[in-house]
Amino acid sequence: MLMPEDRTSGTPSVMAAAGQTARVSPPLERFEVEFRRRLSTLSRVQGLLSRSEREPITIGMLVRMELDAVAADQSGRLIRLDGPVVPLVPGVVQTMALALHELATNAVKHGALATSGAELDVSWRVWKAQSGSRLLLEWVENGVTLAPEKLADAPAGYGRELIEKALPYTLGAATSFKLKPGGVVCTIDLPLAASGEDYVA
Numbered sequence: 001m002l003m004p005e006d007r008t009s010g011t012p013s014v015m016a017a018a019g020q021t022a023r024v025s026p027p028l029e030r031f032e033v034e035f036r037r038r039l040s041t042l043s044r045v046q047g048l049l050s051r052s053e054r055e056p057i058t059i060g061m062l063v064r065m066e067l068d069a070v071a072a073d074q075s076g077r078l079i080r081l082d083g084p085v086v087p088l089v090p091g092v093v094q095t096m097a098l099a100l101h102e103l104a105t106n107a108v109k110h111g112a113l114a115t116s117g118a119e120l121d122v123s124w125r126v127w128k129a130q131s132g133s134r135l136l137l138e139w140v141e142n143g144v145t146l147a148p149e150k151l152a153d154a155p156a157g158y159g160r161e162l163i164e165k166a167l168p169y170t171l172g173a174a175t176s177f178k179l180k181p182g183g184v185v186c187t188i189d190l191p192l193a194a195s196g197e198d199y200v201a
Contacts, residue, residue, distance in 0.1 A: 044069060045097045056087040059124050059135060062097050067122075070104040071113050079113075083124035086135055092190065095162075095170050102159025103139050103186060111141045111183050118143030118183065126192065133192045141183025163188065 044065060048057050060083060067079065088096065104113075112118040124137040160177050163186060167173040173190035 045094050048093065057090070057093050059083065059086045059088060059096070059137065062088070062093065062100055063122055063124075063137075066097060066100040066104045070101065071108050078119040080119070080121045081123070082121075083137075084126065086124065086126055086192070088135075088192075092171055095167060096188075096190075099159070099163050099167060099188065102162055103184070106159060106184065107141060111144050115144045115183075129191075131191065135188075135190055135192050137188045139184065139186040139188075141185070144183030146179060146181060146183070 048061070048065070060081065063081060067081075071079075107113040107120060112120040119142045121140045121142070122137070123140075124135060126133055126135055128134075163175050163177050167175050167188060167190070171190045173188055175189070176185075176187045178185045
């Protein structure tokens with residue numbers, strides 16, 4: 001089921017997040033925990049957006065913000081971030097922050113940030129398509145041991161639906177989310193000219 005969007009901004013709304021969280025988190029206690037962390041993400045994003053006229057929001061800023069928020073106690077883990085300074089238009093920020101939050105949370109619970117000796121690589125780059133500049137972000141986990149049954153029949157939770165359905169619908173992104181023997185590999189490829197001004201790397 002595709003997440004409903006906020007009709008005023010074109011991005012997932014608080015009510016949409018609540019509905020999706022309730023659907024995949026039936027026990028009340030789990031719903032409260034999951035919903036609170038997603039509200040915290042939206043709150044962090046609003047803080048960034050309130051300063052966006054003075055300080056452009058970049059993809060690197062979003063990645064670091066969500067990793068710092070979710071994985072603050074993972075200083076001993078191997079995390080590599082690499083990419084240029086790429087500013088984002090405000091309409092992209094909220095949905096991308098939610099997607100990064102879900103990836104980071106999954107890594108802390110089940111993936112590279114929960115496994116000793118595992119690695120997380122997050123890289124991004126700008127490339128030129130015929131339609132204009134695009135941002136390609138790659139989230140790659142290595143060193144995670146996943147059971148064969150989990151690889152064969154992985155459920156589509158809130159985070160996966162957000163990446164595979166909401167991002168293409170709201171941002172025109174091309175996305176891929178795969179569970180491999182070493183961990184999650186996710187790519188998000190989205191246009192950067194949503195504001196009508198092409199980006200020059």
